[in-house]
Amino acid sequence: MPKTRLPGRRPNAVLAAAALVTAMLGAAALTTVATGPEAAASGAIVGGEKASLAEHPYAVYLVDDAGTQFCGGVIVSSSAVATAAHCAEAVSTKDIRVVVGREDKRTNEGSTLSVSKAWVHPDFEKAEEGDDIAVLTVRGRLPGRAVSVARDTDVYAAGTKATVLGWGRVADGGDRSDYLRGAVVPMVSDSTCKQAYGSYDPASMVCAGYQQGGIDACKGDSGGPLVIGDTLVGIVSFGDGCAKPGKPGVYTRVTTFAGTIAQQTRGR
Numbered sequence: 001m002p003k004t005r006l007p008g009r010r011p012n013a014v015l016a017a018a019a020l021v022t023a024m025l026g027a028a029a030l031t032t033v034a035t036g037p038e039a040a041a042s043g044a045i046v047g048g049e050k051a052s053l054a055e056h057p058y059a060v061y062l063v064d065d066a067g068t069q070f071c072g073g074v075i076v077s078s079s080a081v082a083t084a085a086h087c088a089e090a091v092s093t094k095d096i097r098v099v100v101g102r103e104d105k106r107t108n109e110g111s112t113l114s115v116s117k118a119w120v121h122p123d124f125e126k127a128e129e130g131d132d133i134a135v136l137t138v139r140g141r142l143p144g145r146a147v148s149v150a151r152d153t154d155v156y157a158a159g160t161k162a163t164v165l166g167w168g169r170v171a172d173g174g175d176r177s178d179y180l181r182g183a184v185v186p187m188v189s190d191s192t193c194k195q196a197y198g199s200y201d202p203a204s205m206v207c208a209g210y211q212q213g214g215i216d217a218c219k220g221d222s223g224g225p226l227v228i229g230d231t232l233v234g235i236v237s238f239g240d241g242c243a244k245p246g247k248p249g250v251y252t253r254v255t256t257f258a259g260t261i262a263q264q265t266r267g268r
């Protein structure tokens with residue numbers, strides 16, 4: 001029997017209810033409680049559900065020279081994609097392809113574009129130290145639609161619900177998804193995130209996730225978007241594993257880099 005996951009909405013109430021039922025009836029009762037869409041055993045990102053490019057036309061993924069998806073990205077202009085610096089540095093620029101308009105990796109939908117320039121934040125060393133942002137300029141024009149980039153830091157109020165999107169792993173150490181998935185995760189305060197990660201730098205990073213874990217970005221989702229509505233607020237950067245209790249996902253804080261992103265997309 002695959003492990004079921006609890007629904008993402010009102011997790012505290014759901015967890016409390018689930019705990020009560022479990023205490024009264026035994027663990028088997030959990031399977032009858034978790035019936036929302038996120039309860040699917042294959043849920044993810046980790047603990048998410050299938051998402052659509054019709055709804056999120058700015059979401060793209062990156063493949064290497066073998067055609068293997070290794071990261072996500074987000075369209076920020078007609079010919080530029082933002083991603084994580086650690087993604088841009090993982091594969092030689094000449095071998096990176098941006099796949100746009102393809103919700104399911106198993107199809108040939110959309111198009112695949114090569115990269116003429118990879119700008120990586122000059123201070124980037126590793127994700128855990130921040131500045132995990134890059135802008136790829138593609139050859140040709142991107143179908144799809146650019147996301148709007150957040151400039152107002154009010155969006156980071158703890159508890160605000162955001163959506164993370166990607167084609168990455170559906171469980172910690174598990175397989176990558178064949179199709180786009182999304183999950184709703186609440187923004188986490190800087191003080192809470194600092195407790196989870198000693199290297200947390202609120203100037204460069206922002207966290208999102210559930211204290212009890214279960215729903216999160218995972219390996220392969222890096223570089224992909226965290227949005228509130230249609231506004232980009234984060235880029236998947238790192239975490240201690242995926243969906244672990246007390247270990248929210250860490251994202252590049254987009255408001256800090258909005259000016260830089262605009263500069264890198266000027267005329268592109």
Ligand code: 4AZ
Nearest residue numbers: 217218219222238239242
């Ligand atoms: C990764 O290795 C990775 N749970 C990305 C996101 C998270 C963890 C790991 C967040 O690319």
